[in-house]
Amino acid sequence: MSEPAHEVVAKVHREEWARIVASLTRRFGDLDIAEEAAAEAFAVAVERWPADGVPPNPGGWLTTTxxxxxLDRVRREAKRGDKQKQAHMLDHQLSGPPDPTGAIEDERLRLVFTCAHPALAPEARIALxxxxxxxxxxxxxxxxxxxxETTMxxxxTRAKAKIKAAGIPYRVPEAADLPARLDGVLTVLYLVFNEGYLASSAEADPVRADLTGEAIRLTRLVAGLLPDEGEVAGLLALMLLIEARRPARVSASGELVTLDQQDRGAWDRTLVAEGHALVRARLASGRPPGRYQVLAAINAVHTDAPDARATDWSQVVALYDQLLLLDPSPVVVLNRAIAVxxxxxAQVALALVDALAGDLDGYHAFHATRADLLRRLGRSPEARAAYDRAIGLAGNTAEAAYLTxxxxxLAT
Known part of the structure; x- marks a missing residue:
């Protein structure tokens, strides 16, 4: 039985939205036009496909639409300055040769590097x-x-305005451009992976294997392009060791299963072995590790233990101490406190966590960690309040179910 049209639209939206927007942005030189045109095309699909049927090539249909x-929007604005000339040029571009691939064959990875333009501030670049x-x-x-959300x-919006005002081109990067853009690219891939591994929205599936799988695939491609970059290997190892635990991450009832309670026999041992091999190779290189390599080493310690009780927590804390030298962020301090x-x-750890209240009050994991520590200390009323705050901030349905x-x- 074929999929209902609305499900096909949703599936194609997940798979094709980014490609269509980025392709239109390069073609028309305007991100706002690209996003609005893509949104209009998907709206038309939602209206027409249930009645007319899904086209043989949904992605191609949406790209054309x-x-x-x-192009219609550009033509409508043709009265302004040289827009008419631009519209004629775009007419030819629509049927012209494909965009050059530069040093990167994979289209999606090429778009990631293209968007990582050094003229933009790092956070704006990553967000875009x-x-x-x-x-x-x-x-x-x-x-x-x-x-x-309003801040983001x-x-x-400011990043889009800067692109437009400065005329920053969406140029396909050459091989020489890749190292300078690498940090931003790795950050994007890591954040996409994190959103897949524990979705932040209640409307999404708790775990989005499509995002984790795509992030791993793209990171493997980056590793092939830049094989001597230790942080690429570190990020790949980190993703593999986290992804290996995905089969045990959510219970049959849809509740999050924490690391200490997971069935380690359900972990993907092939991914664990590959991740461990990458970590060992980085250690053997003798080069100072970067942030992703240290995070991968922490996860290697966790996945090396046959059960939670056998975890080498002193090694985990030592690695977090090393990570703090590279990334002294409140989130790293919070994660270190869990190991402490x-x-x-729990009393020592709680003092470390409470010191982060000013920085992490809006972060659900901060309140969830406090709640667990207060529970261990028998301070049930305070733990209940912390759980309530964590539940209110948690977007992931599986995590909210676990916290609830x-x-x-808790004892009354």
Whole structure:
């Protein structure tokens, strides 16, 4: 039985939105026009496909429709200055030769590097790429940066305005451009992976294997392009070791299963072995590790233990100490405190966590960590309040279900 038309539209939206928007942006030189034209094309599909049937090539149909919508808009604005000339040029471009691929064959990865333009501020660059290529919503991007949705929307708007005002071209990067854009590209791939591994929106599936799989695929391609870059290998190892645990991450009832409670026999041992091999290779290189390599080493310690009780927590804390030298962010301090709780007890860890209240009050994991530590200390009323705050901030339905159960198990 064929899929219902609305499900096909949703599926194609996930797979094709970023490609269409980025292609139109390069063609028309205007991100706003590209996004609006793509949105109009998908709206037409939602209206027509249930009645007319799904076309044989849905992605091609949407690309053509979006291109026509964008061209119509440019023509409508033809009275302004040289827009008429631009419209004629675009007429030819629609049937012209394909865009050059530069040093990168894969289209989606090429778009990631293209959007990582050094003329933009790093956060704006990353946010734009997540929106255009990762297909994430503004709300999802805001949660990734731990800022308000309105703040992120303003950043993206300002970045678009700078692109337009400065005439920054969406040029396909050459091989010499890749190293300078690598940090931003790796950040984008990591954030896309994180959104897939634990979706931040209640409207999305708790775990989005499409995003984690695509992030891993693209990171493998980057590793092939830049085989001597240790941070690429580190990020790939990190993704593999986290992805290996995905089969045990959510219970049959749809509740998050924490690392200490997961069935380790369900982990993908092939991915674990590959991740461990990458970590060992980086250690053997003798080069100072970067952030992703240290994160991968932490996950290697976790996945090396046959059960949670056998985890080498002193090694985990030592690695977090090393990570703090590279990334002294409140989130790293929070994660280190979780490990400290296993070594020095909940009271010591709680003092470390409480010191982060000013930085992480809007972060659900901060309140979830406090709630667990307070529960261990027998401070049930405070733990309940912390669980309530965490549940209110958690967008992931599986995580909210887990936190709700833990709260309801507290002694009254």
């Amino acid at each position: 979006a291109g026509n919508k964008a 790429t997540l929106r255009m290529v990762g297909g994430l919503t503004v709300a999802e991007i805001a949660r990734a940066f731990l800022v308000q 929307a303003q950043r993206i 709780a296993e070594l020095d007890g 159960r833990r709260r309801d198990e």
